Amino acid sequence: xxxxxxxxxxxxxxxxxxxxxxxxxxxxxxxxxxxxxxxxxxxxxxxxxxxxxxxxxxxxxxxxxxxxxxxxxxxxxxxxxxxxxxxxxxxxxxxxxxxxxxxxxxxxxxxxxxxxxxxxxxxxxxxxxxxxxxxxxxxxxxxxxxxxxxxxxxxxxxxxxxxxxxxxxxxxxxxxxxxxxxxxxxxxxxxxxxxxxxxxxxxxxxxxxxxxxxxxxxxxxxxxxxxxxxxxxxxxxxxxxxxxxxxxxxxxxxxxxxxxxxxxxxxxxxxxxxxxxxxxxxxxxxxxxxxxxxxxxxxxxxxxxxxxxxxxxxxxxxxxxxxxxxxxxxxxxxxxxxxxxxxxxxxxxxxxxxxxxxxxxxxxxxxxxxxxxxxxxxxxxxxxxxxxxxxxxxxxxx
Amino acid sequence: xxxxxxxxxxxxxxxxxxxxxxxxxxxxxxxxxxxxxxxxxxxxxxxxxxxxxxxxxxxxxxxxxxxxxxxxxxxxxxxxxxxxxxxxxxxxxxxxxxxxxxxxxxxxxxxxxxxxxxxxxxxxxxxxxxxxxxxxxxxxxxxxxxxxxxxxxxxxxxxxxxxxxxxxxxxxxxxxxxxxxxxxxxxxxxxxxxxxxxxxxxxxxxxxxxxxxxxxxxxxxxxxxxxxxxxxxxxxxxxxxxxxxxxxxxxxxxxxxxxxxxxxxxxxxxxxxxxxxxxxxxxxxxxxxxxxxxxxxxxxxxxxx
Ligand SMILES: Nc1ncnc2c1ncn2[C@@H]1O[C@H](COP(=O)(O)OP(=O)(O)O)[C@@H](O)[C@H]1O
Ligand SMILES: [Mg+2]
Numbered sequence: 001x002x003x004x005x006x007x008x009x010x011x012x013x014x015x016x017x018x019x020x021x022x023x024x025x026x027x028x029x030x031x032x033x034x035x036x037x038x039x040x041x042x043x044x045x046x047x048x049x050x051x052x053x054x055x056x057x058x059x060x061x062x063x064x065x066x067x068x069x070x071x072x073x074x075x076x077x078x079x080x081x082x083x084x085x086x087x088x089x090x091x092x093x094x095x096x097x098x099x100x101x102x103x104x105x106x107x108x109x110x111x112x113x114x115x116x117x118x119x120x121x122x123x124x125x126x127x128x129x130x131x132x133x134x135x136x137x138x139x140x141x142x143x144x145x146x147x148x149x150x151x152x153x154x155x156x157x158x159x160x161x162x163x164x165x166x167x168x169x170x171x172x173x174x175x176x177x178x179x180x181x182x183x184x185x186x187x188x189x190x191x192x193x194x195x196x197x198x199x200x201x202x203x204x205x206x207x208x209x210x211x212x213x214x215x216x217x218x219x220x221x222x223x224x225x226x227x228x229x230x231x232x233x234x235x236x237x238x239x240x241x242x243x244x245x246x247x248x249x250x251x252x253x254x255x256x257x258x259x260x261x262x263x264x265x266x267x268x269x270x271x272x273x274x275x276x277x278x279x280x281x282x283x284x285x286x287x288x289x290x291x292x293x294x295x296x297x298x299x300x301x302x303x304x305x306x307x308x309x310x311x312x313x314x315x316x317x318x319x320x321x322x323x324x325x326x327x328x329x330x331x332x333x334x335x336x337x338x339x340x341x342x343x344x345x346x347x348x349x350x351x352x353x354x355x356x357x358x359x360x361x362x363x364x365x366x367x368x369x370x371x372x373x374x375x376x377x378x379x380x381x382x383x384x385x386x387x388x389x390x391x392x393x394x395x396x397x398x
Numbered sequence: 399x400x401x402x403x404x405x406x407x408x409x410x411x412x413x414x415x416x417x418x419x420x421x422x423x424x425x426x427x428x429x430x431x432x433x434x435x436x437x438x439x440x441x442x443x444x445x446x447x448x449x450x451x452x453x454x455x456x457x458x459x460x461x462x463x464x465x466x467x468x469x470x471x472x473x474x475x476x477x478x479x480x481x482x483x484x485x486x487x488x489x490x491x492x493x494x495x496x497x498x499x500x501x502x503x504x505x506x507x508x509x510x511x512x513x514x515x516x517x518x519x520x521x522x523x524x525x526x527x528x529x530x531x532x533x534x535x536x537x538x539x540x541x542x543x544x545x546x547x548x549x550x551x552x553x554x555x556x557x558x559x560x561x562x563x564x565x566x567x568x569x570x571x572x573x574x575x576x577x578x579x580x581x582x583x584x585x586x587x588x589x590x591x592x593x594x595x596x597x598x599x600x601x602x603x604x605x606x607x608x609x610x611x612x613x614x615x616x617x618x619x620x621x622x623x624x625x626x627x628x629x630x631x632x633x634x635x636x637x638x639x640x641x642x643x644x645x646x647x648x649x650x651x652x653x654x655x656x657x658x659x660x661x662x663x664x665x666x667x668x669x670x671x672x673x674x675x676x677x678x679x680x681x682x683x684x685x686x687x688x689x690x691x692x693x694x695x696x697x698x699x700x701x702x703x
Contacts, residue, residue: 006524008536009569019566026554308550311511312611313539313567315532391511395546 020325046342327379602633
């Protein structure tokens, strides 16, 4: 009957923490060194995830600014591969579709753009010449890097606006310079800023719609119609454009969403980081082995303490939990240090790249969870060994 | 790993007349009859033995009862060969013998740190052959205190915290553990060394801290293995004087020593040689006779209850 009362008292959480940290408090240097491996592993993983999340956030921010409500209509392939053209009235028709707010158009021209007549015509430098209507800049949400956009006034004489890449290729940094097109010098009236949604415009030289007709033989058929609608109507507009522009052959009209490429990029951002994540994982694993090693040494060194605790009434389970706790504390400290380091590295990277600082919570939680799993695994074997130690052997003087 | 006791039928001290040893034919369980009120606690230290009775009101007369205890180590070394030993409550005895005679082995078995390969061991009324490792741990936590030759203090923590560790597995809250540790340190004369860490203490002081740690839980039995072995003679004497004092306050103490001089100062000497008890001196009425507790032993207070 009295045997039933002979049951060991359980240790409270504070006491578990107390005995689990006892070994660490007396050996701070070893704690630092063995937690370092875990810290490096976690820091790597947090930084990799954080940096890719930050650049993704930046991309999404950019996408947000550019809007995902712009569509581009262009001529498709004819049924027999013949060249098809969009009707001249197409921009106006698109503008009348429900939900469409802005419309702009460009029409491709065959002529080369050169710095001067001395440069051979076939050295176009990859710059295409386009006729552009006035609405284009607004639809693209573009801005002028310098100078002015095409308008009625400068459209009366040979004027051209350069995309920023064409300006660079032509070596033109400011308006007022001239370029040679189709036997005539055109004055550069403006240089566009970057247009992430319309990289083809960045590589173009733009001439006013009517000037192109008068000076360059433009037939007035648009090759690209840019339109922006309300966010809600994007899908509907997309379906309506081909039927509106060419009711007889809607298949001849191709509609694309230039933001989809950016969206896809944002979605896949971070895919390349798998290798780095793997490296972080390896570091983490090595860190775990380091912790296990430290724990085994700790158990060997503290044989007397184990024997003493057993003599004072500690059960095997209490010895086990002491060393598992120690291991958890060790790896947990490494994990926290790693999270702080990784977040700091992400901050430095994000700040230097002008990105928002994003450290995903799931990465922090996952990283910390991983350290706890590692701590348990690393500590389990040494702890079991400590618990199995015969108290009498543990207490032996040597 | 549980020992193959030769007399596994021994149900414990509550069953008189089955003691197979012939060494003490008297009923083992007389303690119950003599001390029915269950106040057999000698209350020297505050609250002495409180909570140690483990669910029964009477305390067994004998804290330690070994019958035919044999311990063979793997490889065939018989460290103990048929040891019979009884230790009454509030006794102070020496287990004395030359090096290698099996003293430490005996202490480990009395302390339930190890099990015999044959024979029965009953500590504070519990037949240890019937107890799991968990229950043995609880038995040690509640009933036994150890003092070691090499102190085994935890480095880097204060004397008070070292003593409080002695209560860690008792289930008492931390504040109470520390409070009792302070009382115990005061008891061993180290009230002014509470905050000192082991490396700031002399050998004798360390051993007194270790003794405080062993008695802070008010165990039924204090086991000291060569407690003066690592001390100079003056410190050793102080430690022995402390053990005497604790005994006068009611503690049951077994001191293991190879030093006959130290042993001679204790009321009872159990001489051991080659794993056998060769003499048991200073013990009144060692066999056959009923003996009222608290009599016939110097050092046991007559007004025990
Ligand atoms: N773990 C062990 N394994 C094998 N033999 C042991 C072990 N412990 C003690 N012995 C042997 O048992 C005998 C008694 O040892 P011990 O109890 O330590 O003696 P004492 O404490 O009196 O010096 C010795 O011969 C010793 O070699
Ligand atoms: Mg010994």
